[in-house]
Amino acid sequence: MFHVNAIRMLALFALLVCGIAGLPENVSAQQGGAVPGESLGINSDTDLWRFVRTGNAGSTQMKDELAAVMIQSEGDNYRAIRNGPLSTYGAVGVGAIIFLLAVFYMSRGRxxxxxxxxxxxxxxxGAIDRFAHWLMAGSFVVLAITGLNMLYGKYTLLPLIGKEAFATLTAYGKYSHNFLAFAFMVGLAxxxxxxxRHNIPNKTDLQWLKMGGGLVKKGVHPPAEKFNAGQKIIFWAxxxxxxxxxxxxxxxxxxxQTSMFADTFAIINVIGFNLPTDFTPLQEQQLNQLWHGIVSLVMIVMIMAHIxxxxxxxxxxxxxMNTGHVDRNxxxxxxxxxVEEEDQKSAKPAE
Known part of the structure; x- marks a missing residue:
């Protein structure tokens, strides 16, 4: 029995050797980097790489569908706008309002x-008014500082305090930014x-604006309601x-999770515009970040003047906003x- 099995094994081995020897060259082991079969191997396929470069989605077994996109070329456009016009004009705006306020103070004084x-x-x-104001104002100041740090910190703060301190500060700032955002929303609401109801524009506001609000010329005091035109502008902004x-x-x-820009552009297109509405989830995030930065910088400039x-x-x-009470003069x-309205409310009826 042993001899029979041995003979069978030798015969099988001989068949395998003969079979391998008879294979064509292109099915044998890879030589010089060539890949067997019809694969391109190290050769480049123009259509394939164009598909990859333009951000088209392929297939993936990962749970994250975004992993199907190898290269998101629009990301470089986002980076160029964020680090270019957004950062530049934002810095100019903040610097300009500081300069103008300094000039105004030196020329007009307090x-x-x-x-x-x-x-x-x-x-x-009253107390509830002051609570709403300080909740919104306090959270906004922290949001503004931490947001400016994320936009400009690596150029201004990092060289001063070093990488480790900057990384720690920015990480805590990011957490503060994320959570205090909800406090700002509550204060805003x-x-x-x-x-x-006190900030509905009316004709009195036009007169206030014509007279410069009494801010430019000493002794000029245009009539105003509880909120003057300047405060109404701030309120609506x-x-x-x-x-x-x-x-x-x-x-x-x-x-x-959202498609805010696609939905907004679709609504605008109803009145005759032709804005794009086909955005990938990643493009939506990039637009959200840019818009978030633009609106925030505009608000920072306006609030600096208000402060x-x-x-x-x-x-x-x-x-x-400190005590709630102001001097009558x-x-x-x-x-x-x-003041006239308040005096009428408090006036006792004639007996």
């Missing part, structure tokens, strides 16, 4: 109460509910800008129509 403090106060904002930046922020916090007027730029203004000079 806007004083012309009649001087009266010592008598009037309630301007409260402010809209509390103040929208913060409301519209705040809603917009909140929506783009939510899209960034929960990536690839200036409400603090060092005008005597007595900050009391409105200040109120008469800057919000005379509102």
């Amino acid at each position: 806007i004083k109460i012309d009649a001087g403090p009266s010592g008598e106060t009037i309630l301007r904002f 409260l402010s809209v509910v509390l103040w929208v 913060v409301t519209i800008g705040g809603i917009s930046v909140s929506l783009s922020g939510i899209a960034l916090l929960f990536p690839f 200036y007027i409400g603090s060092i730029g005008m005597e007595g203004a900050i009391d409105a 200040w109120a008469n000079e800057h919000h005379s129509l509102w």
